[in-house]
Amino acid sequence: MLVGLVGKTNVGKTTFFSAATLVEAERGNRPFVTINPNEGVAYVRVKSVCTEFGVKCNPKYGWCNGINRFVPIKLLDVAGLVPEAHKGRGLGNKFLDDLRRANVSIVVVDASGSTDDEGNPVPPGSHDPIRDVDIVKEEFARWISSIIRRGYGKIRGKILSGSSVEEALSEALSGLEIRREDIAKVLIETGLKDKKFVNWSDDDLLTFSRELRRVSKPFVIAANKADVEGAEENIKRMREVLEEPVIPVSSEAELILRKAAKAGLIRYEPGDEDFEVVDESRLSPAQRKVLEMVREKVLKRYGGTGVQKALETAVFDVLGMKVVFPVENENKLSDKDGNVLPDAVLLERQATVLDLAEKIHSEIAKKALFGIDVRTGRRISLDTVLKHRDVIKIVASR
Template sequence: MLVGLVGKTNVGKTTFFSAATLVEAERGNRPFVTIEPNEGVAYVRVESVCREFGVSCEPRTGWCNGRNRFAPVKVLDVAGLVSGAHRGRGLGNKFLDDLRRAPVNILVVDASGGTDSEGNPVPPGTHDPTEDYTIVSEEMSHWIAGIIKRNVGKASRRIRSGEKATAVLADVLSGLGVRKEDVERSAELEGLDVRRVGEWGEDDLLNFARRLREISKPFVVAANKVDVPEAERFLEGLRSLGEPVIPTSAESELILRRAAAAGLIRYEPGDPSFEIVDESRLTEAQRRALKLVEERVLDRFGSTGVQEALETAVFDVAGFVAVFPVENENRLSDRDGRVLPDVFLMKRGSTVRDLAYRIHSEIGERAVGGLDVRTKRKIPLDRELRHRDVVKILARRG
């Protein structure tokens, strides 16, 4: 599971990335600091099943605090965009290709209104951040339109030779996770005939790409820099854009995660508060920074929002479910006795068979069904997985 971070330049994407993954990467208050993408692992919370079964998790990756199991997701931070990127402005938009594999993107905007259209710092409150949103959704639409354009000759030939038009176009865009239904729906909404894609004008193509972007590349908007008081006035406007909006302070999350890693505070991602371990170990500057995070972010918004943005993206928007595979249904362990070693994030609609293949292709081939460990009932290979299922795969001997 990959979550992409997109946005205008200088809005805090890399800060969000570092806060979520604790991977160091260059940040700075100027446009185009990031050039090459940064990839790291963040964790989303899944209510753990260990308590219910009276066992203790022994995660291979991530961790469990008895309440929540933290499941790994990859996060990709890419270069920033400016308007006209598809015409080569700024760093262009070709790097969006890196986001092909992401079923959902977090669109980071500077909700404080403190960066202009070009990503230059301006006084907070002077730039409307809904424009940050428009720049990115438009550039993503141009990116999709560009992919179709590059392939339109080949696609038209395939259609003329009898292949179904929607299938051909979905195939051209399959790297983006676009499905036939998405192509059909977008064309229908725009009143376009996919069989004649070769004759579409620029506007037809772009309108089609906009629809397709909405349907197949959804956003969660991270309204970032809410620690800056001016952000308050822009939240309503951002909420009217029709996408989920999560107020975030990536900078605050980074401060908290680092302080926790250094043993200065007790804090887990997503917590509404933190606890100072030992006052005397804090410098005056650290004490002041933590106080600001508490007053300006945690007390007002309930959390830094970074965790909530990730979880909204993975579970609510991309619709993934978390599944716990086990080999021993009594001990909830793998073959080596390791208790609840994994939690897999699986696409909505994934089945017991998909889980078997995810464990190992050979297990996938030998699987004959599953066991729902909660009910101890057998379940068929085509049964859809549900969030927090605990499943044992039943397989023929190899």
């Protein structure tokens, strides 16, 4: 499960990344600080099941506080985009290749409007962040169309030798992990199914690429720098105009809170609506002031920093993923070594018992006979579609 962070340069992508992963990476108020991608582990929360069953879990990865289980996902931070990146401006858009494996992208924008098209600092409110979203959408589409263009000869050849357009395009775009059903759907939606591929105009190709991006590489908008005055107004407008979920975010605030929590100064976990000071006497006046500002300008205003909310909206709302807990011993809810609820597996919306078995081990999948829904104790067949927070034992032949 890979979530990408994409956006104009100097909007706070790396700050979001560091806040979510606690991986240190260079940040700065100037364009193109990041050149090579940063990859790290972030977490999404699931209401824990251990409390419901009256046990205490031992997660192999991530952690659990009895209320929420924190499930790991991969997060990727890439270089920034500027308008016309596809023509080579800025750092170009070649690094979008790094994002090809991402199932969903969080588009980070400067909701305070304090960076211009090129990422240079300007007074807050002087730039329209909706334009930043449009730029990312356009550059993404141009990137897809450039891949199709590069494969033009091959696509044509395949069609000439009898393949359908859908098949030929699907092969050309295989590196992008775009599903064939999505290509088929977009061909119909754009009316291009009935037009010969060799007769597609540049505009047709762009229309197709824009729509394919929309369907296969969905976005969540992180309206960052929400702590800056004037951001609220922009966020309201973005919510009215954009079709994607818009989440008010202050990456800077999340980074401050997570670092303070790591240093033992406050009690705070990602996604919390507030923090608690551990020991007032250990805070310097400057630290107290910063924390108070975070509370006033971010937590009270938005009910959280938004970093966690953006990640969870991407994984659960937009992709519709679910988390399932596989166990080997259905009485102890443990693996064979006695670790309680050791794994929390992220699965696609339509995933079945067999898909879960495959995620665990291909050998188990080969020998799987049926599943047991541990909550009800009932047998379920291998093709049963699982539900979010199911606890499942897979019964396999020896």
